[in-house]
């Protein structure tokens with residue numbers, strides 16, 4: 001691909017020619033980080049290195065600059081030290097992988113020895129409850145669901161109260177996919193957030209699930225979802241595909257929202273903690289063992 | 291969040307107002323803004339390069355016209371070029387001379403295939419056809435149930451059985467024939483373009499069913515990867531057309547241009563919501579406006 005060839009070219013000792021700068025910019029754009037960020041990066045590299053640095057110098061500076069775009073926020077999922085249960089809301093636009101991520105996170109937390117309950121808070125989409133039920137049974141986790149069309153905030157509230165009664169550590173809350181332009185659905189999300197906060201649990205995470213194939217609309221998604229639900233972190237799904245997920249870097253650098261987890265497939269264990277160094281390496285096509 | 295192309299061009303070109311000769315720098319600046327607008331709309335960079343060349347000449351022409359609003363003239367010229375790329379005609383399904391017409395839907399995970407299958411079924415039923423849905427996604431949890439629920443809402447029967455995707459599809463077509471249904475719509479599992487095993491599977495479904503029409507379902511929010519996806523699915527399935535989904539959001543939808551340019555197949559339908567009625571023919575002119583920054587383009591053009 002273009003990334004690998006970029007870096008193999010940058011391995012040579014020859015100075016970088018003007019065309020190489022164009023290709024570098026195009027490579028960055030191809031990752032979906034957007035023309036603005038890509039342009040800024042190229043300008044900054046030229047400022048640091050002059051117009052014709054050695055390939056080696058460019059390579060090092062590029063990696064360092066990309067890595068500096070990430071924020072310092074904690075990448076570990078946060079849990080409450082005192083309240084029980086900790087509540088994790090999973091939100092995002094349609095079809096990004098929210099429900100699948102819930103299944104994967106449930107499995108991860110169970111393996112860590114935490115007791116988990118799932119709230120089937122998507123009461124809208126056809127067979128959403130059924131889907132979440134399959135994931136729950138795969139992981140042996142209890143799921144609480146409402147009738148189709150039921151108020152999602154109540155389903156989530158009831159699940160949290162039930163989890164508290166039986167002493168679960170964590171409640172993972174599925175929500176229906178919603179485009180950030182749908183005002184009524186974003187109001188519904190605010191209500192979910194509010195009602196969950198009033199429950200006897202503590203909302204410790206609001207995870208925004210972003211599909212790695214997403215282009216520049218990801219920035220709007222982050223902005224609006226963050227405004228409505230105080231997002232605490234990003235889950236970047238479908239990174240097992242050919243898309244690089246560069247918009248997640250743009251989101252992290254613009255809104256300071258840490259990418260916490262990445263989805264790498266459709267199976268229970270296809271979830272990994274986010275590693276900025278490995279992400280940058282993949283973005284620019286460096287060979288890596290990670 | 292993004293300034294529209296019109297606004298940016300007005301800024302960039304305000305200097306040339308009243309000039310009798312354009313400098314290369316004026317032209318480059320305008321072309322740069324056009325490029326940027328297309329990239330912010332997620333048009334693939336390779337496609338942007340191709341389109342910029344094509345658009346370039348028209349844009350220069352517009353800039354040299356004795357207009358007081360060179361920016362608007364350029365937007366209008368670019369808009370026309372985009373419509374040309376997207377294609378002028380609305381798509382019509384060509385039904386097989388011997389029914390049933392078999393229609394296969396494929397695409398990435400979560401792009402909207404199952405929903406589109408039911409929407410298409412409803413549309414065809416309302417046009418007096420007797421469609422039949424086949425649930426050939428046995429991978430995703432709850433996929434069959436999802437199609438059954440949506441099929442019931444659409445008033446269209448759904449065939450399913452717990453065998454293999456190829457078998458379900460084959461039997462589904464046979465069953466449709468037996469029941470004298472005239473269109474079969476096969477829903478398939480989501481798959482990545484680089485997943486060889488699953489790409490083999492969908493091409494086997496295609497071979498086994500001899501699907502007359504193969505539709506790629508693609509999410510309007512997709513970024514630069516749209517071309518990789520479209521090319522890969524086209525290589526395996528020889529796509530007939532594309533369905534663009536989730537156009538009810540605010541994604542500019544540059545994928546429409548990318549896909550059209552790369553696979554050269556028409557965009558047949560636009561999916562514009564989660565309800566089964568939210569499905570309409572694709573209008574290239576509206577899409578061109580959207581890619582360039584929505585309704586304000588039309589008003590700009592009216593003023594131009």
Ligand SMILES: Nc1nc2c(ncn2[C@@H]2O[C@H](COP(=O)(O)OP(=O)(O)OP(=O)(O)O)[C@@H](O)[C@H]2O)c(=O)[nH]1
Pocket residue numbers: 092093094095096097098099100101122125128175176177178209237238239240241262263264265266270399400430480482
């Ligand atoms: N390849 C791949 N597929 C994924 C990944 N995560 C989810 N998927 C697939 O993406 C599709 C959508 O996943 P869901 O979990 O249903 O997405 P969702 O966000 O809950 O969707 P809605 O509830 O409809 O908004 C399914 O086919 C999943 O199997 C991933 O990391 N990699």
Ligand SMILES: Nc1nc2c(ncn2[C@@H]2O[C@H](COP(=O)(O)OP(=O)(O)OP(=O)(O)O)[C@@H](O)[C@H]2O)c(=O)[nH]1
Pocket residue numbers: 094095125177179397398399400401402403404405406427430433478479480481535536537538539561562563564568
């Ligand atoms: N807003 C909106 N949502 C849509 C549209 N089309 C589909 N969706 C939603 O997108 C999500 C995914 O749709 P599906 O039809 O399940 O997608 P799919 O391609 O079948 O997904 P997989 O089978 O998992 O690959 C669901 O939440 C749908 O309701 C649309 O045009 N607009």
Ligand SMILES: [Mg+2]
Pocket residue numbers: 098099100122128174175176177
């Ligand atoms: Mg879901």
Ligand SMILES: [Mg+2]
Pocket residue numbers: 403404405427430433477478479480
């Ligand atoms: Mg489906």
